[in-house]
Every structure is written in C-alpha cells, then in structure tokens.
Amino acid sequence: MAQPLVKKDDDRDDEADYSPFLGIEKGAVLQEARVFNDPQLDARRCSQVITKLLYLLNQGETFTKVEATEVFFAVTKLFQSKDTGLRRMVYLMIKELSPSADEVIIVTSSLMKDMNSKTDMYRANAIRVLCRITDGTLLTQIERYLKQAIVDKNPVVASAALVSGIHLLQTNPEIVKRWSNEVQEAMQSRAALVQFHALALLHQIRQNDRLAVSKLVTSLTRGSVRSPLAQCLLIRYTSQVIRESSTNSQTGERPFFDYLESCLRHKAEMVIFEAARAITELSGVTSRELTPAITVLQLFLSSSKPVLRFAAVRTLNKVAMTHPLAVTNCNIDMESLISDQNRSIATLAITTLLKTGNESSVDRLMKQITNFMADIADEFKIVVVDAIRSLCLKFPLKYRSLMNFLSNILREEGGFEYKKAIVDSIVTLIRDIPDAKESGLFHLCEFIEDCEFTYLSSQILHFLGNEGPKTSDPSKYIRYIYNRVILENATVRASAVSTLAKFGAMVDSLKPRIFVLLRRCLFDTDDEVRDRATLYLKVLGGEVTVGETETDANDFLFGSFDVPLVNLETSLRNYEASEEPFDINSVPKEIKSQPLAEKKAPGKKPTTGLGAPSNGPVSAVDAYERLLSSIPEFAGFGALFKSSAPVELTEAETEYAVNVVKHIYDGHVVFQYNCTNTIPEQLLENVTVFVDASEAEEFAEVASKPLRSLPYDTPGQTFVAFEKPEGGPATGKFSNILKFIVKEVDTSTGEAEDEGVEDEYQLEDLEIVPGDYMRKVPVANFKNAWESMGPENEQVDEYALGVRESLAEAVSAVINILGMQPCEGTEVVPSNSRSHTCLLSGVYIGNVKVLARLSFGISGPKEVAMKLVVRSEDPDVTARIHQIVIES
Amino acid sequence: MILAVLFANTDGNILVERFHGVPAEERLHWRSFLVKLGAENLRGARNEELLVASHKSVYIVYTMLGDVCIYVVGKDEYDELALSEVIFVITSAVKDVCGKPPTERLFLDKYGRICLCLDEIVWKGMLENTEKDRIRRLIRLKPPVEP
Incomplete structure (x- = not known):
C-alpha cells in the first residue's frame, strides 16, 4: 500500500497540543501487543494498545504476513476477558486484520459462542465479524443461526444479519436467496432500520424477478414505510417498475405516479428530493407531471444548505437538457446562484441558464459569465465553453457575441484541455454557421500566433488548409501560416508546409507565390519539413505524376485517410515481411462509434472537434x-x-x-x-x-x-x-x-x-438478418458526405409503418433493422415531437458506402409514416436498402 | 457505495482514512485530491458547513468540525444527499464522543472511540447506523433503546 502523504507531524513545541501518538512506531506497538498474552489481562491497557494498532492501520501502515498473524493470534486471546469495552475493540481489530482462511478457524469457535450468547450485543457483533471474514463453506455451517438472527427480537441483531446478507449476496448468492421468507418477516418489523435493511436485501434477492419486484412495490406503496431511508429506496424501486411497465394508454396515466407525487409532500428532505428526481427522470415525462417536482426543486434553490442547492441545480440542469421550457420558471433563482460561494453550484447554474435562456437574454447572460470566468478552475470553464457552443448552435443569429466571447477567453491564460475545448467549439461553429466562418478563422489565426501547444497549432493549421482556400480572400491567411514556418518547432513547421501546399493546390492564383515559400522550406533543418516541401513542389509542379488528373494528385496529397490509425497500427504489427506487399485495404475500418458530444456526460471530450473523428480504443x-x-x-x-x-x-x-x-x-x-x-x-x-x-x-x-x-x-x-x-x-x-x-x-x-x-x-x-451485412461507420460531417456522394444512385420512397408506440420507438426500430450508424445525434427524438429526421451512414458488404436520410411523421392515432432517401456508391445496394425496409 | 471516509487536520495530515472498493494504487491520488480540495475551500468555512463537489461520477461532501476536516466520497446511490446524511451522522457521533467540536488533540485522545463509531456507521461502504444515541450505546456494547 502507498505510504501516507504526510505522517503525523509530531515535533510541536506547544506542550498542551502534543499528540497522544507522539513518536509512535510500529515495532514498539507490536512489542506492546504482548500484553494480550498476560495471564491477568489489563483491559484498559489492552484497549490502548489496540487503539495504537488502529491508528497505525488508519495511517496507511501495513503489517507483514508474520506480524499480522502474530497480532491476530494475540488478539484472539482477549476473548477470555469479560470487559465489554475491550470485546468491542477486539471485534473491530479482527475485522481490520482480515485474517486469511487458515487463521479464521482459530476465532470461529469463539465467535460462534458469541453468536449464541445471551447478550444481544455479542450476538450482533459476532455476526458482523463472522460474515466479514467467512468463506462459503463456513457459511453453510452458520446459515441456521443467521436465519434465526434475521427474525431476532432485538433489532440490532436483525440488522446485523440483514446487512451481512446484503454483503454475502455478492459472494454466495445461492445461500442468501434461501433466506427470503425470514427477510420477508423482517420487513414487518416495527424497528425502522430493520425494515430499511430488509427492504434493501429483499429487493436484491428478487431483482431479476420483475413480477416479484412489482408486487413488492404495490404492497409497500400502500402500506406505511417507517424510515425516510426506506422510503427513498422504495421510490427508486417504484421508478424501476414504472420504467418497465407501460402507461395506461386510455387515460394516459402512469401507474404509481400518485405515490411519487405524494412523496413530494413528505416531511424528510431526502424523500422529497428522491421523488422529485424520480419524476424528472421518468421516460417521456409530460410538463403536467414535471410541474410539481420542479416547484419543490425551485424552493431548494434558495436553501441555506449548499448540498440542497447543489442537488436541486444538478437535477434542474438535467431536466433542462430535455425540457428547457419547464425550467424557465426557476431562472431568477438560478441567476442569483451565479455568485454562489460554491463554484460547482455556480457552474451548474450557468450551464442550466445557457440551456434555458432565450435569444433575448443571451447578451445579458454573457456579461454575467465574463465576470464569473475569471475566478473558476479550468475544469469548470470547459463545462461552460461546451454549454456556450450548444447555445450558439441553438441561436445562430447570436454567433457574433458568442464568438467574441470565445475569442476573448482564448487569449487568456489556461491549460491545454481548456484551450482545446475553446478551439473545438470555434471549429464547430465555423462548420455549422457559414456566416461565422471568416471571423472564426481569423480568431484561430490570431491564436496560433501565440500558441504554446504544438498539438493545437497543428490541428488548426490542418483545419485552415481545408477551409481557408474556400474563403473570399484566401491570401490573407498566408502570412499567419508562413510565420509558423519561421517561428515554430519542427512539428508545427511541417504542418504549416502542408497547409501552404493545400492553398497552392486549391487556389491557382496563389500557386506561384506559394512555390516561392515552399522552396524556402527546402533548406529547413528538419528532414520531415524538407521532405514534405520537396514532395509538394514536385507533385504540384507537375514534375512527378500521380494518377491521371490533377484531382488524383490532390487526392493523393490531401485526401482523407479513412483508416483508423489504431487499426492501421495493429495491422502493421501483425504484418510479416514477405513477397506480398502490405495492402492498406486489408485494414479494418470499423471504429467504436461515439455519440455526439451534446449527449455525453460533462467532462468528456467532444468528438466534433478538429480533423477526423478520434479513434476509440482498439475495437x-x-x-x-x-x-x-x-x-x-x-x-x-x-x-x-x-x-x-x-x-x-x-x-x-x-x-x-x-x-x-x-x-x-x-x-x-x-x-x-x-x-x-x-x-x-x-x-x-x-x-x-x-x-x-x-x-x-x-x-x-x-x-x-x-x-x-x-x-x-x-x-x-x-x-x-x-x-x-x-x-x-x-x-x-x-x-x-x-x-x-x-x-x-x-x-x-x-x-x-x-x-x-x-x-x-x-x-x-x-x-x-439484412442488418448483419451492414457495418456501422460514422461520417464526420453528414452534409458534406451526402453532397459528395451525389444524387446519381439516389432512390426515394415513402412507407407507412402503421401504428407504433411512439415516434422514438419507430425511429429506433428502423435504425435497428438497417443496422446503420446514426449520425450527429439524430437517433434521439425529442419527446412530444411530431416529426423527426434521422441521418444514417454505413458500409454495405462489398465495401459500398451507404447514406440514408429518414424523415418520420406521426399522426394523432399514432400512425407513423416514413420517407426514406438512400444514396450509395452502387445502385443495386441503394435498391437493396429499400428492399430491407419493404420486407420487414 | 461509500468509497472513502477521511479525516485530516488543518495542515492536511491524515488522521483516519478508510477506503472501500478503491484500489490501493488510487488511494494516494484520492488522498491528495481531497486534501487539496479542503485546503482550497474549507479555510473560512463555518463549523459543520457542508461543502459539496463532484468529480466525474463521484460525489464528495466535506466539512470542518472543530480543527478536523472530514471528507466523505461516494458514488451511485450515495450521491450528495445521501452523503450529507452520512457526514451528519459522523459529525454528530464525533461531537458526542468528544463532547464538543474537537481540537486535534481531543480527537486523537478519543481515537479508539471514534474508530468504533465509524465501524458502526459505515460497514463495508454502506451506511448502517444513523442515530448518535444508538451509536453511543452500540460502541459500549449496550443494546440501543428502541423508541
């Protein structure tokens, strides 16, 4: 185990404040432990020594096998003492030492004796210790006593046995499952804690039996559950049952919803919260169902306790992702939280406001955030940047003020992850909002003039090379790019050379001037930079021909590399040098799909960043x-x-x-x-x-x-x-x-x-099934991919899908049948929407790329209609995709 | 699961640490993370004021009791609310044992008692006992008085 960070610092001058463990040493304490062997036990002294041993263990000190065994044997001697205080310490010490199987046998008989003792507290503690150190074989021997203990009159004993049962269920499920009748009986106990533990154990025993769980919930929601803790558990189990059962289609009512709502009026805060959270997490929750829950959460926003404020704002933040309108009522309370002492609360409040705010409040909000950004840590800033990106995509007209905000914070101090988040956001905005392109590129150019991160500089240069030549005045970017060749390290210089070459290849008017710059790079100190410059000069200058046309040459130089690098690396490692050359087509192209950033938990890296989608772990x-x-x-x-x-x-x-x-x-x-x-x-x-x-x-x-x-x-x-x-x-x-x-x-x-x-x-x-012949392959930008595929092999048709449970269900059914990869998060259907467009991509067997655009609409009686547009590289495959839909 | 219960003094020295289901190699990281969190936020905090943080999918509730900083880390069902319940039980039990919000010296004087209290409160990463009177009796091996 790791050594403690700082051992207790003992050399204090202040006499009154010295530690009772001053100068404590493991060796000396182990020596002292010999008092355990005295024929006349001094209970007080023994307790003190055990305290010292505990202190050592709690400081991260470890005992060697021999030391532990010695202490363990000595401690077992203490069972002879009748002193209750000491006995309690002995129980704790045995648990802390967690003896090995061959040692356990030594204490088993003493503990079994205590388990049947007349003193209730001996029974309870002995059960806990035995269950902690026991293995399966011993458990069958003591099972009879444990079953008795579960229904023991003394609630401490019953609780000890029940909690032990919860732990043992992990290691010996088949034994614990036999105790179901006793646990059921314990559920009726008058002691609140016993009822709580029994409920937890009973649910765990039956968790795979949906009917049993449903019965349990039905009976308990009617009856009285005593402790608030048990009430919370019950709420969790209830929402599980609700998830698994469907809504009553005639009245539109949800089973058990009344129960959840009644819990909102419970006197314990934890129950209120649990119920409010359960309601907000119901699938397809309506605004009528949400209102009472949002109201109680709003009250908690102005609580004096930070924990309650945090919990409330965290829950509302989640609600805002799916039902922003339901949360707008809380905006005023939320705005006052921006200045909350606790930065976690303030960040959550801001990101929630960014989700719920309307177009007119954006400017005011941005002003507040600017003040706030200065005094929070990078990880919080990243969350805010992500939220601003989403906001900008929602209100494209506001791009000017949001882009300004991003470029301002890009100039300030910050670590790599933070800067990367900002750059990724700007790139996303440039891609999705055409008006923002020129100003966004300009901000990025300014940033690389003074960027300390090689990775970001190269990524931005790559992006500039793709987007810059398509702008109205490409020449204005050249200065920024060539500055990199003069000022930066070799990696960035090499990227800059490639970017220059792209401008040369795509903008004819710039070509002669680019050639002048590239020729200067031929004398670079780094060989990669020189090599790239040479290659580009030769190919673009027409001295070497690649393929037949200029497009072929450009494809060769700048074409996207459609093989995931991880896969390429594995294939190259597996390749054995032989007559047969390495074939890049043999590299598998499938990568683990990753959902879009907007749906992911905060803190994870977005995938809609620069360049190709990042490669997942080896698939x-x-x-x-x-x-x-x-x-x-x-x-x-x-x-x-x-x-x-x-x-x-x-x-x-x-x-x-x-x-x-x-x-x-x-x-x-x-x-x-x-x-x-x-x-x-x-x-x-x-x-x-x-x-x-x-x-x-x-x-x-x-x-x-x-x-x-x-x-x-x-x-x-x-x-x-x-x-x-x-x-x-x-x-x-x-x-x-x-x-x-x-x-x-x-x-x-x-x-x-x-x-x-x-x-x-x-x-x-x-x-x-037909979907087995389709491989899920995501595309980075569906619109570009769709346009570059062209309408030659396009086929459009409309289908009636009949009555479906919901629009979301219909969408996911079609996605499953086709076996294609949903793009840009379009597999998620906002609840209550009447129509939806879903974008899919994939590769059909024979390595034929396929793209599909599905438009769904749902009518009053839940009739779903779908328009399917398929484009692919092969007309037969296009037809076959339609055939799949027709046949299923 | 309650992943960790940690006591430290104001200088960041560890007094008690108990981990549940945290691999040994990650403990050092947690320890320094928590101590840093406390150093940044607990200075100037009121006695027993609860502070809260979340790190990935893990929640942390921490507070200052007398001269002692207390941190509780949990995940899944032990979210910030459940943890505030846990830390409330811990602070009230510690106050009960010490008779007042403890100085570091007082805490160490009552070290054995406090270990027993923790043993009653957290049992292999799960909250067990919640009432201080009950805990006071249990650590003396006396049966609790049922209401």
Whole structure:
C-alpha cells in the first residue's frame, strides 16, 4: 500500500497540543501487543494498545504476513476477558486484520459462542465479524443461526444479519436467496432500520424477478414505510417498475405516479428530493407531471444548505437538457446562484441558464459569465465553453457575441484541455454557421500566433488548409501560416508546409507565390519539413505524376485517410515481411462509434472537434479477427467484414450460459458460440453446437470446431462455419442444440470422474438478418458526405409503418433493422415531437458506402409514416436498402 | 457505495482514512485530491458547513468540525444527499464522543472511540447506523433503546 502523504507531524513545541501518538512506531506497538498474552489481562491497557494498532492501520501502515498473524493470534486471546469495552475493540481489530482462511478457524469457535450468547450485543457483533471474514463453506455451517438472527427480537441483531446478507449476496448468492421468507418477516418489523435493511436485501434477492419486484412495490406503496431511508429506496424501486411497465394508454396515466407525487409532500428532505428526481427522470415525462417536482426543486434553490442547492441545480440542469421550457420558471433563482460561494453550484447554474435562456437574454447572460470566468478552475470553464457552443448552435443569429466571447477567453491564460475545448467549439461553429466562418478563422489565426501547444497549432493549421482556400480572400491567411514556418518547432513547421501546399493546390492564383515559400522550406533543418516541401513542389509542379488528373494528385496529397490509425497500427504489427506487399485495404475500418458530444456526460471530450473523428480504443473486431485468423479452418475465408454484438441464446441464470457472435465474411459466416458452465459439480467435454439450417436454405455448413473441455466458470468457444452466396442478402433462421459429454466433479478435490454421459441442451434460435451485412461507420460531417456522394444512385420512397408506440420507438426500430450508424445525434427524438429526421451512414458488404436520410411523421392515432432517401456508391445496394425496409 | 471516509487536520495530515472498493494504487491520488480540495475551500468555512463537489461520477461532501476536516466520497446511490446524511451522522457521533467540536488533540485522545463509531456507521461502504444515541450505546456494547 502507498505510504501516507504526510505522517503525523509530531515535533510541536506547544506542550498542551502534543499528540497522544507522539513518536509512535510500529515495532514498539507490536512489542506492546504482548500484553494480550498476560495471564491477568489489563483491559484498559489492552484497549490502548489496540487503539495504537488502529491508528497505525488508519495511517496507511501495513503489517507483514508474520506480524499480522502474530497480532491476530494475540488478539484472539482477549476473548477470555469479560470487559465489554475491550470485546468491542477486539471485534473491530479482527475485522481490520482480515485474517486469511487458515487463521479464521482459530476465532470461529469463539465467535460462534458469541453468536449464541445471551447478550444481544455479542450476538450482533459476532455476526458482523463472522460474515466479514467467512468463506462459503463456513457459511453453510452458520446459515441456521443467521436465519434465526434475521427474525431476532432485538433489532440490532436483525440488522446485523440483514446487512451481512446484503454483503454475502455478492459472494454466495445461492445461500442468501434461501433466506427470503425470514427477510420477508423482517420487513414487518416495527424497528425502522430493520425494515430499511430488509427492504434493501429483499429487493436484491428478487431483482431479476420483475413480477416479484412489482408486487413488492404495490404492497409497500400502500402500506406505511417507517424510515425516510426506506422510503427513498422504495421510490427508486417504484421508478424501476414504472420504467418497465407501460402507461395506461386510455387515460394516459402512469401507474404509481400518485405515490411519487405524494412523496413530494413528505416531511424528510431526502424523500422529497428522491421523488422529485424520480419524476424528472421518468421516460417521456409530460410538463403536467414535471410541474410539481420542479416547484419543490425551485424552493431548494434558495436553501441555506449548499448540498440542497447543489442537488436541486444538478437535477434542474438535467431536466433542462430535455425540457428547457419547464425550467424557465426557476431562472431568477438560478441567476442569483451565479455568485454562489460554491463554484460547482455556480457552474451548474450557468450551464442550466445557457440551456434555458432565450435569444433575448443571451447578451445579458454573457456579461454575467465574463465576470464569473475569471475566478473558476479550468475544469469548470470547459463545462461552460461546451454549454456556450450548444447555445450558439441553438441561436445562430447570436454567433457574433458568442464568438467574441470565445475569442476573448482564448487569449487568456489556461491549460491545454481548456484551450482545446475553446478551439473545438470555434471549429464547430465555423462548420455549422457559414456566416461565422471568416471571423472564426481569423480568431484561430490570431491564436496560433501565440500558441504554446504544438498539438493545437497543428490541428488548426490542418483545419485552415481545408477551409481557408474556400474563403473570399484566401491570401490573407498566408502570412499567419508562413510565420509558423519561421517561428515554430519542427512539428508545427511541417504542418504549416502542408497547409501552404493545400492553398497552392486549391487556389491557382496563389500557386506561384506559394512555390516561392515552399522552396524556402527546402533548406529547413528538419528532414520531415524538407521532405514534405520537396514532395509538394514536385507533385504540384507537375514534375512527378500521380494518377491521371490533377484531382488524383490532390487526392493523393490531401485526401482523407479513412483508416483508423489504431487499426492501421495493429495491422502493421501483425504484418510479416514477405513477397506480398502490405495492402492498406486489408485494414479494418470499423471504429467504436461515439455519440455526439451534446449527449455525453460533462467532462468528456467532444468528438466534433478538429480533423477526423478520434479513434476509440482498439475495437473488439480486432480481437475477433486475430482469434479467427488463428483457426486454420477459417483462414481461407478472406477479410472479416463484420462481427455482431453477442446475442444471448439462453435465459439469465440457467445451467449453461451461451451467447453467439455472428462473423460475416464475403462468402461465409462463422458463428462463435461463447459458452459458460455454471455448475461447479460438472465438467463438460467435447462441446459442440448442432445447427439446423433448414430454414436458411442458402447456407451450407462447411466446418465446425468443437471445444475440448469446458470446466466450471471458465468460458470457452466453439465455432460453426457456413458457406453462403457472395455478398448480401442471404438471410435465414438457425436452430441450435448444445451437445456435450458431461462428467461429475468432486468439488472438494476438483477431480472429474473418468466416465461421462452424453447430453444435450436446447438453445434459442438465431437469425441472420439484412442488418448483419451492414457495418456501422460514422461520417464526420453528414452534409458534406451526402453532397459528395451525389444524387446519381439516389432512390426515394415513402412507407407507412402503421401504428407504433411512439415516434422514438419507430425511429429506433428502423435504425435497428438497417443496422446503420446514426449520425450527429439524430437517433434521439425529442419527446412530444411530431416529426423527426434521422441521418444514417454505413458500409454495405462489398465495401459500398451507404447514406440514408429518414424523415418520420406521426399522426394523432399514432400512425407513423416514413420517407426514406438512400444514396450509395452502387445502385443495386441503394435498391437493396429499400428492399430491407419493404420486407420487414 | 461509500468509497472513502477521511479525516485530516488543518495542515492536511491524515488522521483516519478508510477506503472501500478503491484500489490501493488510487488511494494516494484520492488522498491528495481531497486534501487539496479542503485546503482550497474549507479555510473560512463555518463549523459543520457542508461543502459539496463532484468529480466525474463521484460525489464528495466535506466539512470542518472543530480543527478536523472530514471528507466523505461516494458514488451511485450515495450521491450528495445521501452523503450529507452520512457526514451528519459522523459529525454528530464525533461531537458526542468528544463532547464538543474537537481540537486535534481531543480527537486523537478519543481515537479508539471514534474508530468504533465509524465501524458502526459505515460497514463495508454502506451506511448502517444513523442515530448518535444508538451509536453511543452500540460502541459500549449496550443494546440501543428502541423508541
């Protein structure tokens, strides 16, 4: 363990203030612990020594194995003393030492004796200690006593047993689940705390049984729950039940809503809060339902307690994301919080106001924020900057004052993350608000004149290279760019050279002058800078030809690099030098999709920043590809196109847990069955899945790879491969049976019997659907991608989707069927909206890029209609996407 | 889960620290983070005034009791409200043991008692006992008086 930051500083001059632990040393205390072995125990002295040991442990001191064992054995001697104060210390000390399994046995009998003692408090404490240090085998021995303890007359004993149950449920669920009747009885206890603990345990035992939870909630919401804590738990469970049940479609009423509303009038603040928060988090909450909750939260905004103010403003901040209008009533209270002593509260208040404010209040708000920004830390500033970006996208007409604000704060002091957030915001505004482009680019140019962050400078230069040549007067940017070549470090200089070259390539009138500048770079001290300058001069000057036209040359020099760098790195590492050259097309292009910044929790980095979308962690696809290519049977299938998310083929908590991953190749599919054996008494051998493909006519089984052995709780995989027609769109249904040889295992020795029995286990069916041939690939800017794809292979059609539960449900259903990546956060449908447009992108098998624009509308009786516009690189694929919608 | 309960003196020296479910290598980071937070905000705070902060998905409620700074860190169901309940129990139990808001010396004099109180209040990262009278009896192994 880490050493304490600062040990207690002991050399004080002030006599009266010296520490009782002055000069404490581990060795000396361990020596003192020998008093535990005295035949005549001095309880007071022993307590003092234990206090010293506790002090050492609490300061981060550690005992070696030998020391801990020695102290532990000495402490067990103290059970002989009848002194209650000392006994209490002994209980604590044993827990702190957390002895190993072979040592536990020494105290078990003493603790068991205490567990059956007539003194209630011995019973309670012994239960806590035993449950803390016990393992599964001992637990079965003491289970009988624990069950009795749960219904003990003494509430302390009952609570001790119940709380122990909550902890033991993590490690020994099957044992604790047997206590359900006793726990139910404890629920009726008159002691408030017992009821609270019993409720928590009962819910945990039954959490997978929706019906039981619903019954529990129904009975308790009618009855009286005594402690406010239990009331809070009940509110949480109630909102869970509400989430899982649907609204009464006739009256539009929500079950249990009355209960939540009544809790808003409870006398305990925590209950009021819990209820208010539960109401604001209801899915599809209406403004009528929100009003009472917002009213109580508004009262808390002016509470004298910072915690309550924080909780209220945090909740309202969340509400403002989905229902800004509902929160506007609180704006006046919120504005007074901007000057709150607590910066967390002030920041939340500001960001909430930025969400709820209307166009006319923007200027006043910006003035207030300017004063506020000076005295908060960077992490809070980032939150504010993100909120301002969203505000500007909402009120594009106000871009002037918001852009000015951003450029002002860009000039002030700040760390990298903060500056990056500002730059990202300006870039987003430039992209989305055409009027803001020129002034935004100018602010960025000013910034790089005095920017200490190499990363930001290079990113801005890259962005300038893309956007600058398209402005009305590109030449005015050249000065800023060339200054970088003179003044900066090699990395920035190299970026500046590339940017200059882009201007040269895209603006003919500037070309001769750019060439002069690039030639000067040929004498740079850094080789990368020289290399780039040489390459650009040769290619742009026409001395070397790349491709056939000028466009080809530009593509070669500046085209986007559509392979994620992480994937490229992995592929290059896997590549072994041979006759065959490395093929960049073999690099998988799938990256983990990331939702848009606006939906993310504050503090995370936005993805709508500069350049290409940032690469997520190495995707599961890489791991799959490595796994599959290591199996000789599948090596000849070519490049893996897509791997699906695991599909469960068994219910939760069955004997064998199996899920399947569908791997799609051009001419094959491979099913990877991930199996887990959850029975300790069994060893499975020769595990295979028998697949019946009679409902999938186009598929023919070609290979199967059994799993040799599947021991308890160690997942393993078996594979089945099918041949199918090249490309799409073969679909079908497969039924699966798990076959294996089962052998009994002696759990005490872990040895399996020699003889086994053949057995099989029915799994759920599995389907290959059209969406399996589509890979989710996000595009950074949908509008650009859509326009560059062009209308040649466009197909438009309208569809009636019939009566749906809601617009959001219809949108997500279509997204799922198509299996494409929603872009720019358009998969989220604002509640109560009557129409919605959703943008999707993807790559169809055969590496054909596809974009789709879906417009939905919903009528009074919930009839949903959809207009689907598809563009792709291949007219057949465009038609096929429409076919998918028609067929499903 | 209550991730941490930490007591420090005004100079930032640790008096008691108890972590639950925090990996050993992250504890040092938490300790310095909390002490820094206290140094920046607790100076000039009223006795027992609750301050609150959140860091990623974790909540922190902290206060000053006499000469002792108390920090409680939690996540999930232990949000700022639940933590303020926890810290209220802790401060009232400490005051009960010490008889008044403690000086550092008084706190260390009553160290053993305070450890026992904490043991009654937080049990492996969950709030257990909440009433100071009950806790006072429990740490002496006396059965509480039920209302």
